[in-house]
Amino acid sequence: MGLESIERSFMSDFLAKCGGYAVVDGGFATELERHGADLIDPLWSAKCLITAPHLVRRVHLDYLDAGANVIITASYQATIQGFEAKGLSAQEAEALLGRSVEIASEAREIYYSRCTKDSRDFIENGGISRCPILVAASVGSYGAYLADGSEYSGNYGETVTLETLKDFHRRRLQILARSGADLIAFETIPNKIEAKAYAELLDEEGIHVPAWFSFNSKDGINVVGGDSISECASIADSCEQVVAVGVNCTPPRYIHALILSIKKVTSKPVVVYPNSGETYDGESKQWVKSVGVAEEDFVSYISKWREAGASLFGGCCRTTPNTIRAISRILTHKSNTTFGQD
Ligand code: MET
Numbered sequence: 001m002g003l004e005s006i007e008r009s010f011m012s013d014f015l016a017k018c019g020g021y022a023v024v025d026g027g028f029a030t031e032l033e034r035h036g037a038d039l040i041d042p043l044w045s046a047k048c049l050i051t052a053p054h055l056v057r058r059v060h061l062d063y064l065d066a067g068a069n070v071i072i073t074a075s076y077q078a079t080i081q082g083f084e085a086k087g088l089s090a091q092e093a094e095a096l097l098g099r100s101v102e103i104a105s106e107a108r109e110i111y112y113s114r115c116t117k118d119s120r121d122f123i124e125n126g127g128i129s130r131c132p133i134l135v136a137a138s139v140g141s142y143g144a145y146l147a148d149g150s151e152y153s154g155n156y157g158e159t160v161t162l163e164t165l166k167d168f169h170r171r172r173l174q175i176l177a178r179s180g181a182d183l184i185a186f187e188t189i190p191n192k193i194e195a196k197a198y199a200e201l202l203d204e205e206g207i208h209v210p211a212w213f214s215f216n217s218k219d220g221i222n223v224v225g226g227d228s229i230s231e232c233a234s235i236a237d238s239c240e241q242v243v244a245v246g247v248n249c250t251p252p253r254y255i256h257a258l259i260l261s262i263k264k265v266t267s268k269p270v271v272v273y274p275n276s277g278e279t280y281d282g283e284s285k286q287w288v289k290s291v292g293v294a295e296e297d298f299v300s301y302i303s304k305w306r307e308a309g310a311s312l313f314g315g316c317c318r319t320t321p322n323t324i325r326a327i328s329r330i331l332t333h334k335s336n337t338t339f340g341q342d
């Protein structure tokens with residue numbers, strides 16, 4: 001069996017064990033904030049790897065309790081360059097990247113041991129194989145490291161080339177690939193050039209950990225930098241390590257059209273984890289509230305996204321464990337009824 005089919009079967013096996021559809025966690029950083037963490041910092045959520053690792057574990061556990069099958073680590077804005085700018089050594093920075101995966105894995109262990117204790121059924125019905133959980137190591141974009149809002153504009157300027165991006169991401173990717181994570185989640189990819197940089201790095205570094213590529217959009221047609229979602233999804237499609245392609249941190253109202261466009265260029269599973277519909281103001285570093293989507297409305301979209309062909313569903317910034325609980329209920333219910341009859 002070629003590498004591609006092994007990696008394809010990784011995701012189809014996982015989805016099959018989950019009943020056809022998997023639940024991704026919700027906004028991680030914004031949930032840390034809801035618990036009082038101050039993330040106005042160039043490291044954003046990665047700051048808590050230093051200051052509040054217990055809170056990081058707690059938020060992972062809250063999402064597992066809410067029904068998430070995939071939890072995404074706190075490494076989104078954890079970069080060696082960012083840690084070094086805080087005065088840490090390269091070694092300390094690398095250790096913190098590894099720690100982000102360890103903390104998520106610890107949360108999974110705690111969750112599994114609770115399941116085992118709480119339910120004889122859990123063991124009798126096949127235990128962990130019936131309740132699969134993946135730890136996805138997050139890789140945020142170069143724009144996220146810049147912390148100037150450019151992950152939402154995709155505009156890196158003329159001087160940033162494919163090589164700049166590859167150099168920037170290479171070491172972190174090597175470390176996360178060896179961290180024991182089940183999956184690498186390249187998140188909030190704002191443009192085509194960064195997707196290309198990731199695809200080339202995965203090959204050049206001989207990385208065989210499955211990955212997903214998730215883009216962000218503010219119009220339902222293009223990614224935020226202006227490249228079409230189809231072009232971006234095609235890059236993901238041709239990368240053999242990529243086991244799912246999708247969209248995150250994008251308002252729910254754009255998701256349906258984006259799923260349809262992605263489905264036209266790839267047969268890989270589609271992952272969607274929209275934000276609450278609010279907008280991030282990069283200058284004030286705040287979410288602008290008024291245009292948000294109520295939790296019930298967000299969740300009512302799920303059936304439509306599922307009909308459009310998506311397989312993994314979660315939430316991004318400003319969604320909470322309650323959002324994920326509701327998504328999980330809908331999918332469990334539907335896979336036993338209507339969805340199962342397709
Ligand atoms: C700006 S999108 C952030 C995605 C990341 N997984 C988080 O929720 O913290």
Ligand SMILES: [Zn+2]
Nearest residue numbers: 249275316317
């Ligand atoms: Zn987000």
